[in-house]
Amino acid sequence: MRSIMIAVFALFFLSACERPANIQTLRGYAQGTTYTVKFWTDKATDNTALKQAIDKELARIDKLMSNYRDDSAIERFNRNQTARQAIAVDKEILAVLRISAEVYQKSQHCYDPTIKPLLQIWGFSDDKLRIPDEKTIAATLKNIGFNQLQRGADHIVKSRGELTVDLSAIGQGYAVAKIARLLEQQQINHYLVEIGGEMLVAGTKPNDKKWQVGVERPVPNKQIVNEVITLTGKRPTAIMTSGTYRHYFDDNGKQYSHILDPRSGKPVEHNSVAVTVLLDDATYADAWSTALLCLGADKGLPIADKHHIPAIFYTMEGKQLRRRPNQTATQQGDYWQIAQ
Missing domain, CATH: 3.10.520.10 (ApbE-like domains)
Structure with a gap:
């Protein structure tokens, strides 16, 4: 009887030890x-x-990358319309943009973080559909193109001051x-x-x-x-x-x-x-x-x-x-x- 009790106790002890952790x-x-x-x-x-x-x-x-808050680092960059001069940018944003640049090139420019003005003219930024005419689209496309941003170790140079960056397709x-x-x-x-x-x-x-x-x-x-x-x-x-x-x-x-x-x-x-x-x-x-x-x-x-x-x-x-x-x-x- 004692040996049976020991065996039962041992089985209980092992089961308790091997009980899986909870998620x-x-x-x-x-x-x-x-x-x-x-x-x-x-x-x-x-x-x-x-x-x-x-x-x-x-x-x-x-606070760094949200395009939906005015005080984010990326929106401060977007409001800076200085062209052809270095604009200081956080190193994490630059790291994300390095990945963006790779996908931009490999996807034949179908992925492009400078797309924000297009979202605005079509009404997707405020969920109010607007169908722009061809002239508006053509004018907006002048401010689209990731290749118009030159990235340095700690800065970005815009070829056009109106260029903006939208990180919503990579930030999450x-x-x-x-x-x-x-x-x-x-x-x-x-x-x-x-x-x-x-x-x-x-x-x-x-x-x-x-x-x-x-x-x-x-x-x-x-x-x-x-x-x-x-x-x-x-x-x-x-x-x-x-x-x-x-x-x-x-x-x-x-x-x-x-x-x-x-x-x-x-x-x-x-x-x-x-x-x-x-x-x-x-x-x-x-x-x-x-x-x-x-x-x-x-x-x-x-x-x-x-x-x-x-x-x-x-x-x-x-x-x-x-x-x-x-x-x-x-x-x-x-x-x-x-x-x-």
């Missing part, structure tokens, strides 16, 4: 949207202090990456960081269970999971989706997408309604999802493969939604599996 969840508001951070660790954590650190970091990034990805880095500095290596639907996932759940992420079906006025991505945990993976199906204007039956082609100055008209990018770098993934959606599937698929960007395009062909992954996405099964 912790922190939520909050930042950058005009919500964020969720899920993580687990075997080490003790002060969740209150961790959330304060996350909120502080997001507020700091917002950067913020996601910074929060992931903050977690890793706390020795938290298993996590899911999400800001406004943009996310980065690393490691696994407790007991080596896999993180799973649902990708929404890209149709308006519905929230239906289209497919589920299971992350293997072999590397961090950012999952970034851009779509035309939520933010658009309808004028007499004609839809105008908020995705503007900075080369033509007009909304895109191809049949690609969404694109999901999966990369280990959240900042690049955010920029590339916008770039590829601007290009559309026909032009974007070969460009994504050329530059080794795993991407899944969704196109409307008649009334049917078609899924079009590129070769790079289908060849990286070591990092994820996708169930439709």
